[in-house]
Amino acid sequence: MEAFFRALLECSVGMSVVSLAYMAATPLLSKRYAATWLYYTWLAIVIGWLCPFRPHWEAALFSLKPDMPAVLVEPIEAGKRLMPMVVGQETGWGSPEALWQVAAGLWLIGMIVQLALHARRHWRFMRLVNRWSEEVTDPETADVFRAVKTEMKVGGQIHIRICQGITTPMLVGFFRPVILLPPVPFRSDELDFILRHELVHFKRNDLWYKAVVLLAAAVHWFNPVVYLMAKAIAAQGEIACDERVLAGMSLAQRKRYGETIIGVVRSRDGRQTSFSTNFYEGKKGMRTRLFSIMDTTKKKSGLVILGIVLIATIGTGGAFAVSSAGKPVESSIAPAVGPSTAEAGPTQSSEGAAREGGGISTSNGKDLTVWLAAEHENNFGQAAWAKGETVTWSVACEQVRELEIGIMSVSTEKVYSKRVATGTGTITITVPEDGDYRIYVKNHAKEVAKFLLKLDKDFGPLV
Template identity: 30%
Template sequence: MLQTIFRIVLTLSVAGSLITVLLFLLRPITQRVFNQTWRYRMCILAVMFFLLPVGVAGNSLYDALLHQSAQPDRPQAAVTAVLDTIAPLPITGNVVIDTPAQTSTLTPGMDKDISLNIVLPFLPYIWLIGAVLSVCTNGFRYIRFRRRLIRTGLPVEDKKIYSLLEAGKTTQGVSGKIRLLTSDTVKTPMLTGIFRTLLVLPEVEVNERELSTIFKHELIHYQRRDLWVKTLMLLIGAIHWFNPVIYLLTKEVETSCELSCDEQVVRDMSVEDRHFYGETILNMLGRVAEKQAGVYATLAETKKGIERRLTLMLRFKKMSKKTAVFSVVIAMLCTLAGCIGAASVSDAAGGAFSEIEDIPSATKTSLLTQSDISDLDAAGTSPTVGADVINETASDTEWVWPVEGCDVIFATFGTRYHPIEKVKIFNDNIQITGKGIEGAAVYAALAGTVSEVSFDDERGNYIMIDHGNGIETFYLHLDESLVSAGDPVVAGDTIGTVGSTGKATAPFLAFGVYLNGIAVNPLDYLKS
C-alpha cells in the first residue's frame, strides 16, 4: 500500500514539476502580456498537477526502478507453473548458475546496482517519515501562531469598524462570518483561519478610509479562498518535500496571490485612489516586524515586495478581449503540454533508470498473492510435470543451447519471496550471459516454425517459435533478428544475435519455454 502511494507521489511530482518549469520558462513573455491574476491562476493550475494525476500515463519512476520488465504477452495461465515446491534440478556439462558473488563480475557497476536495489525498497518509508515530520512541523507552528493571536487578541469594540467591515462585505458580495480582533503581536492587518476566519488588526491608529481599503483587500482574499490555496500549498509541500521545485512554486504562489489581489482592489479605482491605496500599504510597511509563521494573508510583508506591488499596481491595465482569449489559449496549451510531457517524462525516466534492475531481473515478473499460490497447489501443476510432457512429445528431438559460447545464467526460472512486498515474484525465463555475449549467435533450441518476429519497448527485438504439441520458445532483447514469421527452423539454426534492445542496458539473452500457455523451466530440457 505504501509503495503504491509512493509511486503515485513520484508521478505527480514529475507532472507538477514539468508544468511549473514550463511556466517559469514562459514568464519573460507572459509577464509582459498577461496580468497577475492570470499568473496566479496558472500557479493554481500547477498546484493541481501536484495533486491530481492529470494526463500522467505509463509506469511511475518507482515501477521503473524496482520492477523493470520485458516478456512476451501471455495469458494468466502462464504463471500457473509456479509453485513453492520448485526444486533446482541437477545441471550437467558446462552450464554455470551464477551466484550473487559472481554477479558483480558480469558487467561494470553491478555492485552499485545491487546496492541500489537494496536501498530502493526503503525509499517509501524515508518519504513517509519526511512527510509526517513536515506536516507535524507546519501544524505545530500554525497552532502556536493561532493560539498566540487568540490569547493576545482583543475583540474590536468600535462599532464603526464593524460597520465598515459589513459595508465592505455587502459591496463585494461576501457572505460568511469573519471575527474581528486587534492584537499588539501583529504589525500589519492579516486574515487567518480557513474554518473560523479571523481578521486581525494591529493596535495602531487607522482612519476610516484606510480601514475601508484594508477591508477591501482582505475580503478579496477571503472571497477567492486564498487561505485554502495557501493551506493546500503547505500540504503539497509536505507530500513533495523531496522536490526542490515545490519550494519555488510556493514562493511564486505567495507573490502572485498578493499581486493579483492588488489588481482586483485597484481595478475600478482612479489614479488618485490608487495612490492612496499605495500610501496605505507604505504606512503598514513601517509596522512590519518579522514574518509570522502560519497560514494568513496580509496587506504588507516586505519592503522589496511592496515596491514591486506599487509599481505593478500603478501600471495596471485591464486586459482586452483579445488578450483574454489569448490567455485562455496559452493556459490550455500549457495544460496539454503538461499532460503529454508528464507521461513522456515518466516513461523516459523509467528507461533511463532501468539499468538498476535490468541485470538481476530483466524479464517480466508477476506478483502472486498467497491465494494465487494456493490455487496453483490445488491445480497440481509443476514445472517437473511440464518437463515430462515435453520429453514425451519431443522424445525424438534434441534441444540445443540457445547461445553460442555463453553459459552463465545470472537469473533463473522460478519464484522468490519479496522481503518488502511480502509476495511471490515470478520469473518465467532464464537470462544467459558470458564472455563475448554481445553479438553472439542465437540458435533455435528446437525444430519448429517461427510464429512471431517483432519489437517493443520492453522486450526489444524478440522471436517466438512454435515447435508443435503446444511447445513454444521465446528469445528476447536481440540485437538483430535473422528470420521472419513463417520460416521453418531446425535445432541449431541461427535465428539472431544477442543484444540489449528494449529495457535492457547490458547484452544478454532472455530465453523461455511455454507448454500449452504455461511457463516451464528451460533448464529442465537444456541439459548438456
C-alpha cells in the first residue's frame, strides 16, 4: 500500500502540472486546432491521472520527500559472513509505516465517500426522471427526432422523453440512453439544433467520458486541480459538440444556433446528475463557447498536441518523485559510539571492506521491515534453539522479488534456508543442531527488495 500511495502522490503532483499547463494553453491552441482534438487530448490526461505508475529515470528533477536519516549501530564482528545492517526502531503510531497506513486509509475513505455521493445523487435524479417523464406525444417533435436520427446515421436504441423536473435538455442513461426535454415549446429549427447536439454527445459516448473524469476526480479527491480539470473538460466537450453540429453550416445558421443555446440556458435551475450532458457551463464558459460558435476559420488536427501531452504525461515519472525507493541511497555505516559517531568513518567488516545495502526497522522485535539492495545478503539477531525445533516465518514483499530466508549457525556459519520465488509466502525450517542461530536474508533479484518478515520469537537486539 505504501508503494502505491507514494506513486499516487507522485502522479497527482505531476499531472497537476500537466493539467494546469494544458488549461493555460487551451485558449491559444483553440485558435489553431480543432475543438474535438483538444477535447480528446484531455482524455489522455485523464488516463494519466488514473494510472499512477510511470517509468523513472536515474534521477528526478524534483524530490517530494527528503531521505530519512537512519539510526546507525555498531556491527558485530563474529566472522566473515556477519555483516552490519542499518537498524531503526519504530515507535508505534508515530512510525513512518503507520503514518503511511493512516494516510492511505484516509485517501480510501475519501474516494469511497466521493463515489457514494455521486451515485446517490444520480440515483435520486433518475428516480425523479422515471417518475415525472413521459413519452413524446407531439407528432412534430417525433418527426424531427426521426429525421435528425436518420440524417446523422444514429443507430441503437435511444429515446426521447419530456420531463417535468428539468429546465434544460440533456442526455442520460449509459445502457438505455434517453434525451430529456423540458416541458417548454420549441420551434422546429430550435428542436433540430437541440437534438443534433444531444445526438452528437450520444455518438461520442460522452457519458462514459464523464464517468472516467468523475473516477479520476474521486481517486484524487484531495487535489483541487482535478476539479478544475473536470470543469475545463466539460466546457471543452460542449465546444467540441458545437463544432460537430455546426460543421458545414452558414454564418446565419451559427447565429441561430447560438441564440437557441442562450434561450435554453436562461431558464435552467441547475438540477441534473453528474452522469448527464449539460447545455451550460457558466458565464465565462458560455462567452467562450459563443465566440467559438461564430468562428468559421479552418482549424488543424491536434495530433501534434496530443503527442506532446502524451510525452509530458509519461515523463512526469522522471520529473517528480516522492522518494528514491527505486534506487536506494547508499551510505557507509559508522559505529554508534557517542556524539562523534558521524565522524568515525566507514566501518570495516572482517574482510576489510565496507558492507552496505541493508536496513531493518521494527516496533516489537518480531514484525520486521527489511530492505536489501540488489543481490545482497545479510544476517542479524541471535537466539538459541534446540535440535528438532521448527522455525515458521511469513514474508510479504512489496515487489515480486526472489528472496532467500532462513537461519545461520553462529558457530559454523552454515545457512539453512528456503527460497520464496515471489517474495511473499511462508517458510518452515527444522533446526539441525543445538546452538545459537542468526536470521539470514538474501535478495536474489537485480533490484532493491523491501519486505515484511514476521518472526515467531523475539531475537533480541537486531545487530
